Amino acid sequence: xxxxxxxxxxxxxxxxxxxxxxxxxxxxxxxxxxxxxxxxxxxxxxxxxxxxxxxxxxxxxxxxxxxxxxxxxxxxxxxxxxxxxxxxxxxxxxxxxxxxxxxxxxxxxxxxxxxxxxxxxxxxxxxxxxxxxxxxxxxxxxxxxxxxxxxxxxxx
Amino acid sequence: xxxxxxxxxxxxxxxxxxxxxxxxxxxxxxxxxxxxxxxxxxxxxxxxxxxxxxxxxxxxxxxxxxxxxxxxxxxxxxxxxxxxxxxxxxxxxxxxxxxxxxxxxxxxxxxxxxxxxxxxxxxxxxxxxxxxxxxxxxxxxxxxxxxxxxxxxxxxxxxxxxxxxxxxxxxxxxxxxxxxxxxxxxxxxxxxxxxxxxxxxxxxxxxxxxxxxxxxxxxxxxxxxxxxxxxxxxxxxxxxxxxxxxxxxxxxxxxxxxxxxxxxxxxxxxxxxxxxxxxxxxxxxxxxxxxxxxxxxxxxxxxxxxxxxxxxxxxxxxxxxxxxxxxxxxxxxxxxxxxxxxxxxxxxxxxxxxxxxxxxxxxxxxxxxxxxxxxxxxxxxxxxxxxxxxxxxxxxxxxxxxxxxxxxxxxxxxxxxxxxxxxxxxxxxxxxxxxxxxxxxxxxxxxxxxxxxxxxxxxxxxxxxxxxxxxxxxxxxxxxxxxxxxxxxxxxxxxxxxxx
Numbered sequence: 180x181x182x183x184x185x186x187x188x189x190x191x192x193x194x195x196x197x198x199x200x201x202x203x204x205x206x207x208x209x210x211x212x213x214x215x216x217x218x219x220x221x222x223x224x225x226x227x228x229x230x231x232x233x234x235x236x237x238x239x240x241x242x243x244x245x246x247x248x249x250x251x252x253x254x255x256x257x258x259x260x261x262x263x264x265x266x267x268x269x270x271x272x273x274x275x276x277x278x279x280x281x282x283x284x285x286x287x288x289x290x291x292x293x294x295x296x297x298x299x300x301x302x303x304x305x306x307x308x309x310x311x312x313x314x315x316x317x318x319x320x321x322x323x324x325x326x327x328x329x330x331x332x333x334x335x
Numbered sequence: 336x337x338x339x340x341x342x343x344x345x346x347x348x349x350x351x352x353x354x355x356x357x358x359x360x361x362x363x364x365x366x367x368x369x370x371x372x373x374x375x376x377x378x379x380x381x382x383x384x385x386x387x388x389x390x391x392x393x394x395x396x397x398x399x400x401x402x403x404x405x406x407x408x409x410x411x412x413x414x415x416x417x418x419x420x421x422x423x424x425x426x427x428x429x430x431x432x433x434x435x436x437x438x439x440x441x442x443x444x445x446x447x448x449x450x451x452x453x454x455x456x457x458x459x460x461x462x463x464x465x466x467x468x469x470x471x472x473x474x475x476x477x478x479x480x481x482x483x484x485x486x487x488x489x490x491x492x493x494x495x496x497x498x499x500x501x502x503x504x505x506x507x508x509x510x511x512x513x514x515x516x517x518x519x520x521x522x523x524x525x526x527x528x529x530x531x532x533x534x535x536x537x538x539x540x541x542x543x544x545x546x547x548x549x550x551x552x553x554x555x556x557x558x559x560x561x562x563x564x565x566x567x568x569x570x571x572x573x574x575x576x577x578x579x580x581x582x583x584x585x586x587x588x589x590x591x592x593x594x595x596x597x598x599x600x601x602x603x604x605x606x607x608x609x610x611x612x613x614x615x616x617x618x619x620x621x622x623x624x625x626x627x628x629x630x631x632x633x634x635x636x637x638x639x640x641x642x643x644x645x646x647x648x649x650x651x652x653x654x655x656x657x658x659x660x661x662x663x664x665x666x667x668x669x670x671x672x673x674x675x676x677x678x679x680x681x682x683x684x685x686x687x688x689x690x691x692x693x694x695x696x697x698x699x700x701x702x703x704x705x706x707x708x709x710x711x712x713x714x715x716x717x718x719x720x721x722x723x724x725x726x727x728x729x730x731x732x733x734x735x736x737x738x739x740x741x742x743x744x745x746x747x748x749x750x751x752x753x754x755x756x757x758x759x760x761x762x763x764x765x766x767x768x769x770x771x772x773x774x775x776x777x778x779x780x781x782x783x784x785x786x787x788x789x790x791x792x793x794x795x796x797x798x799x800x801x802x803x804x805x806x807x808x809x810x811x812x813x814x815x816x817x818x819x820x821x822x823x824x825x826x827x828x829x830x831x832x833x834x835x
């Protein structure tokens with residue numbers, strides 16, 4: 180078995196284990212909600228059965244993966260995980276600061292960061308585009324489309 | 336039949352009102368643009384624009400959102416033909432012969448036949464919609480909870496059957512979607528389920544925030560660090576009008592593609608992506624020179640392009656007449672109808688005729704607008720592709736965050752979108768498709784309510800699903816879809832690339 184096929188099998192094993200564990204948690208949570216009876220299903224009825232089906236399906240995914248270990252399949256492109264986590268952290272920060280700093284300032288910071296880490300534009304361009312886009316989207320969404328965006332410290 | 340024509344005439348009076356006409360124009364223009372631009376499909380765009388439409392009259396809002404759906408079909412074909420990049424998953428097949436035609440200097444006729452074929456198919460599917468949707472809605476009035484439950488089960492299994500990857504993985508997504516759809520208050524007893532004491536979760540997970548995370552931000556995250564430079568077509572596009580020979584060769588494929596797409600689109604779960612492949616295969620089979628397919632044959636553009644447009648029209652039939660979406664895009668549209676306080680289903684025609692007939696008539700007007708606007712504006716559309724992807728990606732993220740925030744003027748939905756973007760990325764890494772999840776998430780609460788009502792009706796007997804002929808037929812079809820992979824290894828959607 181070559182390394183790509185080994186990776187596929189490893190990924191499927193990890194995902195099957197995840198879905199199986201999740202299925203167990205769903206079944207447990209559903210049983211706490213009350214399953215009721217077939218004639219009078221309770222709040223946990225469909226969740227319990229969905230959990231059970233999910234558990235079976237996770238085993239099918241694993242079995243399928245073992246059976247197909249010799250076959251090639253679609254490969255997703257490589258994901259740049261450090262950049263992904265950097266961007267996700269920036270997005271979380273955006274969510275935390277949006278109402279405090281206001282839309283324009285937070286969006287400017289976010290766009291500067293997103294455009295800056297790409298290394299494709301020079302900083303003066305990055306800052307100009309980020310300023311224009313933050314102001315432009317405020318005008319478009321808040322002033323024109325009447326979506327109330329937080330003004331934060333720029334409120335006056 | 337006369338009733339339907341009179342209702343359609345009424346629909347035109349609604350669709351031709353200046354406000355509705357404006358939103359129709361806006362919808363098809365945005366649809367074309369998102370069909371062209373990478374990373375922003377109609378599903379995300381509809382989710383993103385949903386908060387903007389809250390202040391609109393629901394008819395204008397649905398007219399605009401529907402315009403995005405079918406406008407994207409037109410836009411997708413432009414990039415398929417000129418750049419060999421399908422802007423939309425429903426235009427993948429057009430690359431095969433369309434791009435080859437462009438390379439041979441026949442990009443104009445390829446774009447022309449694609450636009451005219453789409454227009455003809457749109458017209459055919461409109462007439463199908465006008466006559467079939469009311470009949471189906473009337474038929475739907477006979478549906479009780481068991482029939483609805485069985486229909487939804489069938490729709491979800493068909494989606495899994497048509498999945499581009501493993502069917503078991505698509506079913507995992509479906510079941511997980513149902514579980515996520517159950518989060519919030521129990522629709523029958525108001526018991527909080529998996530809310531962990533959070534008031535925000537009592538209303539359930541926000542569909543638009545989930546879609547923006549899964550499809551919008553996740554796509555950008557996947558492409559981080561990948562330098563994508565689009566080779567923008569620099570040649571002059573001449574002679575957009577196909578010649579007589581082109582028309583002679585395309586008439587059959589357009590007619591067949593239209594009918595095939597329309598009828599496949601009606602089947603819950605099929606959507607607009609798979610029919611184009613069926614159409615291409617059919618045209619190749621019927622051709623006297625199948626070996627030339629893939630080298631720039633106009634039949635390979637005309638058939639699938641007509642087919643995907645007709646299929647998009649077809650998907651509106653189960654959506655409007657039964658309240659059953661066929662794809663992630665129509666699932667979001669169904670969510671929009673519910674947010675506007677409308678009850679999609681057989682009674683929609685009776686209770687909201689202005690919406691039902693107005694939207695149908697607007698689809699025809701939208702198709703005319705697309706035909707008039709699209710061909711002369713092709714250089715403009717292509718120029719949008721010159722925007723560097725880094726800028727585009729940053730704007731997509733910002734717009735998704737604004738869209739999520741504006742749903743409830745609450746940052747919680749931003750975090751929901753971020754969480755689902757990471758989840759969406761992991762799904763890609765582990766080779767799972769998110770579309771069945773979204774469809775099941777929307778159908779989940781309806782599926783549960785109908786299951787529970789059926790069981791209460793039958794006093795706990797599951798035989799109720801097999802004793803009633805309509806529900807038995809749906810259950811048998813669902814079982815056939817589940818059993819089919821055991822009998823044959825080849826499924827229609829298997830192996831298709833993920834561009835949605």
